[in-house]
Amino acid sequence: MPGICGIISKTEKARNLEKVKMMVDCLVHEAFYTSGTYVNNQLGLYAGWACHAGSFSDCMPIFNEKKDLVLIFYGENFSDKEITDQLKGRGHAFDRSNASYLIHMYEEKGDQFLQDLNGWFNGVLIDLRKGKVILFNDLFGMQRIYYYESQDAFYFSSEAKSILKVIPESRQIDIKSLGEFFCCDCALENRTLFKNIFLLPVGSSWTFSNNSEVQRNCYLDAQSWENETLLEKEYFFERLKETFKKILPRYFRSEQKIGISLTGGLDTRIIMAYLEATPEKYPCYTFGGMYRDSFDVKIARRVAAACKQIHQVVSLDKKFLFQFPEYAERTVYLSDGGLDIGEAHELYINKLAREIAPLRITGNYGSEVLRGARFLRASFPREELFHKDFKAHLQNATKTYDSICGGHSLSFTLFKDLPWHEYSRLSIERSQLIPRSPYMDKDLIALMYRATPEVRRSKDVSLRLVEAGNEFLSSIMTDRGIGGKSNYLFRNMAHIFYEFLFKAEYAYNYGMPQWLARVDHVFAPLHLERLFLGRHKFHHFRIWYRDELSDYVRDVLLDERTLSRPYFNRVFIQHMVRSHTEGYRNYTTEITKILTAELIHRLLIET
Known part of the structure; x- marks a missing residue:
């Protein structure tokens, strides 16, 4: 399945670039996929993507006009035409047929833009103005993000296999999840079949910035519903x-x-x-x-x-x-x-x-x-x-x-x-x-x-x-x-x-x-x-x-x-x-x- 992947780390720059390319290769399963990478050494971000050619997200990476905001997005968004009309009215330039308008939604609303999205998606947003990276998924977790944390790096991907490819020590069965696989046909509680690889919870917005702890936020408010x-x-x-x-x-x-x-x-x-x-x-x-x-x-x-x-x-x-x-x-x-x-x-x-x-x-x-x-x-x-x-x-x-x-x-x-x-x-x-x-x-x-x-x-x-x-x-x-x-x-x-x-x-x-x-x-x-x-x-x-x-x-x-x-x-x-x-x-x-x-x-x- 296509999607996104990446590494957030301030160490081993050359090695991380090599690893993210290997991770992207693991996402490309068909000749009709397109793929690419984006690297920001200052923030320690090494990101990649794969998607169906001609799809809504086949326009990565997306920049705003000043090039100080970057978005890597996979999936779709089903908003009404009024949203793109408003963005056009405020002078933003984009192609209505693809995901290029999404970066301007963030530009106008900040982190709150996630609450206006409607669909299955995941993405990485890079805010160069504030020196932060936001990793997010949709309200229902229907575009998965697997993640693995080591002492000096955070790995994420739409497919576990791309993390398994570059982290050999993760290639172990999680015995608790295996028991759930036989009883429930899946792992529970955001665990996976693989040791120390987990799922980003539904409706997540995790922020990474220099010299600070990861802010593990959730924009889902199920209780209000x-x-x-x-x-x-x-x-x-x-x-x-x-x-x-x-x-x-x-x-x-x-x-x-x-x-x-x-x-x-x-x-x-x-x-x-x-x-x-x-x-x-x-x-x-x-x-x-x-x-x-x-x-x-x-x-x-x-x-x-x-x-x-x-x-x-x-x-x-x-x-x-x-x-x-x-x-x-x-x-x-x-x-x-x-x-x-x-x-x-x-x-x-x-x-x-x-x-x-x-x-x-x-x-x-x-x-x-x-x-x-x-x-x-x-x-x-x-x-x-x-x-x-x-x-x-x-x-x-x-x-x-x-x-x-x-x-x-x-x-x-x-x-x-x-x-x-x-x-x-x-x-x-x-x-x-x-x-x-x-x-x-x-x-x-x-x-x-x-x-x-x-x-x-x-x-x-x-x-x-x-x-x-x-x-x-x-x-x-x-x-x-x-x-x-x-x-x-x-x-x-x-x-x-x-x-x-x-x-x-x-x-x-x-x-x-x-x-x-x-x-x-x-x-x-x-x-x-x-x-x-x-x-x-x-x-x-x-x-x-x-x-x-x-x-x-x-x-x-x-x-x-x-x-x-x-x-x-x-x-x-x-x-x-x-x-x-x-x-x-x-x-x-x-x-x-x-x-x-x-x-x-x-x-x-x-x-």
Whole structure:
């Protein structure tokens, strides 16, 4: 994933310059990236960046007219036109299509300018007038900054691997975080998988100046949102409708081509309901599989046609399986170990999506923000997988999770669930294209804090939003049988039917009980998966680990390097691999986690 990196240090000037170039090289993963460096010896700053060519931040570094302010910025900002109009009116010169106006926002407002930004971003601001450097990220931490502090230097980067590259002593697994990785699918409390490498907290603004301590400030004021007065349901809905109408155009402003990633669910439906577009202006696409058109594909095709936009399917095909080792390893490497190999398809399909358009509008995070969905959870993994000495770290992980679960539910989602758990998938998407979601807009978030708990737990507001924006779209049921204009009895029967298919597919794939796996083993030559799979999901790793990917699973997991890791029970891993690849047991989740952990060691620790 592109981003920023750097070193703040008054020692080893030549060596620091060499190191920052190495760090930048670690951020450049594709030929369509651009990159560069900026050095200020007086302040001891050695900074670099990488970004997508032609993107909002492809104009670094940014200077003000007097050249005494410098900004290195990665990400996007979704402000209204009035802000740039005001800056123009005050005589500032900049290009409205990129990030060049941001330095003038700081020039006019000082440190307070961060509170006026709206998007996912991180950056380094150099104020030569005051002799200080400000390192910052966005309110939600969705543009990560990893950091490492030594006795005489501060290292930071959008990717941990660039710090690992220049700090060999950091190439150690943080054992506490590894326990959380197995229980929660991510490290908690702003720790990472790597020893002494941490995450900048959400909404941070850290100031470095000569001969003084680092000022670790936070410009996020979540408490003011949490203390807002709740709105009556109908009044809230009217406010929500007007707010969504207002913010949506912000995400369709770009000189680059924009594509819309459609699903069969509510969140992309809401976007289409309020989109004002001429016919065939925005190419729409849906991710599909190799067995059949999923409900996502069928419904998205109808939605696109209703809005007079072209639709196509981006398919996960046999080529992905043939190249799976490459995509699995790149997924782990690019995400700094944050995304497991069971999500390697995200890299493949987003690479194909970039061929349609370099910007991708998505409904991601709509269910979390509008309907209170939560994906960061703790579950105790199968104990037999682990060495007895490691089990205490699993128990500690569940205790840590329990300790962070208090407080406002929306704040948990925005400031813990999304930046710690959901970020890793976003990092893979960003490696290939630029995703945008209106559901993380600051104005929308502020309003959602004023929804009652009852409203945030219900699908009714989302359904009403679709109907108010485009009545015809509300007549189309979702992929889970929600909505539509049929009578009450038919809608309920349809919902039950769709939910049955969803759960049946899960039971045949990831969630197949061990007794059923033994039965399925007998019928494996008939390839019954072609009957059961593909209606809801387009990735089917239980079958793939058993068949097409079985050689890869055996090669990695039965290798002595894997079996000798001090965390694992080698005897159970050997049993697990043999029984799953021979088809009479289901260890899909366990194989995914152990494969991922092993690749973290090989690609990020030992390389």
